[in-house]
Amino acid sequence: MPVSHTHPGPEAARLNKVMGQAGLCSRREADALIAAGLVSIEGETVTDAGRKIEPGQTLTLSEAASEALSEGVTIMIHKPVGLVSGQPEPGKIPAVRLLTAENRIGDGPVPAADASLPPIGRLDEDSRGLLLLSSDGVVAKAVIGPTSELDKEYRIRVAGELTDRALKMLRHGLMLDGRVLKRAEIVQLDKDRLKVVLREGRNRQIRRMCEMVGLRVTDLKRVRIGPLQMADLPEGKWRHLTPDERAALLAHRSAG
Numbered sequence: 445m446p447v448s449h450t451h452p453g454p455e456a457a458r459l460n461k462v463m464g465q466a467g468l469c470s471r472r473e474a475d476a477l478i479a480a481g482l483v484s485i486e487g488e489t490v491t492d493a494g495r496k497i498e499p500g501q502t503l504t505l506s507e508a509a510s511e512a513l514s515e516g517v518t519i520m521i522h523k524p525v526g527l528v529s530g531q532p533e534p535g536k537i538p539a540v541r542l543l544t545a546e547n548r549i550g551d552g553p554v555p556a557a558d559a560s561l562p563p564i565g566r567l568d569e570d571s572r573g574l575l576l577l578s579s580d581g582v583v584a585k586a587v588i589g590p591t592s593e594l595d596k597e598y599r600i601r602v603a604g605e606l607t608d609r610a611l612k613m614l615r616h617g618l619m620l621d622g623r624v625l626k627r628a629e630i631v632q633l634d635k636d637r638l639k640v641v642l643r644e645g646r647n648r649q650i651r652r653m654c655e656m657v658g659l660r661v662t663d664l665k666r667v668r669i670g671p672l673q674m675a676d677l678p679e680g681k682w683r684h685l686t687p688d689e690r691a692a693l694l695a696h697r698s699a700g
Contacts, residue, residue, distance in 0.1 A: 445691040453499025467585030482509035516580025518685040523575040529563040552684035573666035574674040594670035604659035
């Protein structure tokens with residue numbers, strides 16, 4: 445599926461630079477795709493990597509370019525509590541251990557035991573829900589790159605009094621590590637449950653935010669990353685990301 449990106453400006457820039465900054469690919473990959481005639485600006489095929497794109501113009505990666513960039517593997521896991529996202533310390537169990545044929549939902553090969561599949565946006569050991577493991581650098585940039593604006597949605601349960609003041613502070617007004625947090629969407633679902641949507645990912649951010657307003661998180665579950673919904677994927681199970689889901693991630697990476 446072709447992938448498009450509109451250059452936001454504020455001034456003209458080299459095509460390969462814009463492709464890299466947008467998280468579509470690395471600059472080296474951009475140069476190769478452009479040289480192969482797989483990139484266009486406003487419908488015109490471009491073969492010069494130094495070509496500049498003006499603010500408001502749209503570049504498009506052809507379907508062949510998208511296929512060339514999607515050789516990596518991306519896995520969606522419903523991580524249970526008790527497993528760690530990445531490389532474990534002694535005595536800890538990594539989520540990658542779940543990648544067996546017995547736990548697979550749908551088609552696709554089971555990754556090799558020694559496959560490099562780093563987490564794309566971690567979940568703490570005591571949290572559960574949607575976790576992505578990927579060897580696809582383009583997907584990684586789309587989800588956690590410096591220009592990514594993908595939001596992440598959580599369902600949490602808390603202990604403590606959910607006052608109007610606490611909810612207001614959670615939405616906006618807190619600082620972590622000396623920096624003001626971006627505005628969060630906080631919706632009270634019942635007396636002790638909240639829907640939380642974040643556009644950033646500080647270390648243990650939700651738990652620390654709640655502690656600052658006198659609440660303690662007793663359950664934290666991630667249910668969505670950008671356009672990707674965990675939906676009915678059972679706990680402890682995994683599946684491959686589909687080409688359409690990958691394309692949706694790239695399309696939404698800076699949708700705001």
